[in-house]
Amino acid sequence: MMNTSENTLKVGKQAFNYFTKGLETGNWQDFLDMLTDDFNFWFPMGKFHGLNTGKTRAKEFFTYVSEAFNPGLKLTSLDNITSNEKTIIFEFRDEGNLFGEPYKNRVAVAFDVRGDKICSYREYFGSDGKSY
Template sequence: MSAGQENTLKVGHQAFERLQHGLTTADWTPMLDLLTEDFTFWFPVGAYHGLNVGKERAQAFFQHVSEVFGKTIKVTSLERVTSNETTIVFEFRDEGMMFDTPYANRIAVSFDVRGDKICGYREYFGSDGKSN
């Protein structure tokens, strides 16, 4: 494994831990501190559908996530981690409450790493978290 891939794994795992922290506490400061100033993210639905640019937009997005889920969302299993020199993908299942309705899903999040920061994020979901 190259030094670049080792760094991507290290920073990517930090990002995933901070993502989980934000989901369960609504404290997104540790995650925001890990983002580059030119951070971009892609989200598949809703008000944040498509490409979004900047830390301010990311902060608004994470606040929106906390409003939708409160502090109920929990990662129930980490299914797979895949990486290369600059990108790491986490596939996982999560559960919680979405606007007082039970929620379960299968998610993939991709982090792009530059140095010791996250410069890009993409999220994909859509299947019931209870399916195989």
């Protein structure tokens, strides 16, 4: 049987794979399917600034991300993964176009894991280029 830390790592890595697929393709369904019903997320700026609650709000956010970064963002490096019993953090670099303008950035996303689902998401960014 897996311990809590191993489960967090396994579920978090699967969610991150779906997350990066969403960034690249705009198809967020696999990631959205991994969210708990009481999912909440924190975003540092724009119309989603602050704490947001619910899967419906999450779907609105990730749809907005896909529209802003059409045709998609590419992960250029995965710099670090840190995890404990309930949280996994991915530090990465990505690039693409933001509303048609060249974009690249360093990002950290944190997923809180409950069972086989993601119950919370936090994003931090802003050192290599324009941010949204």
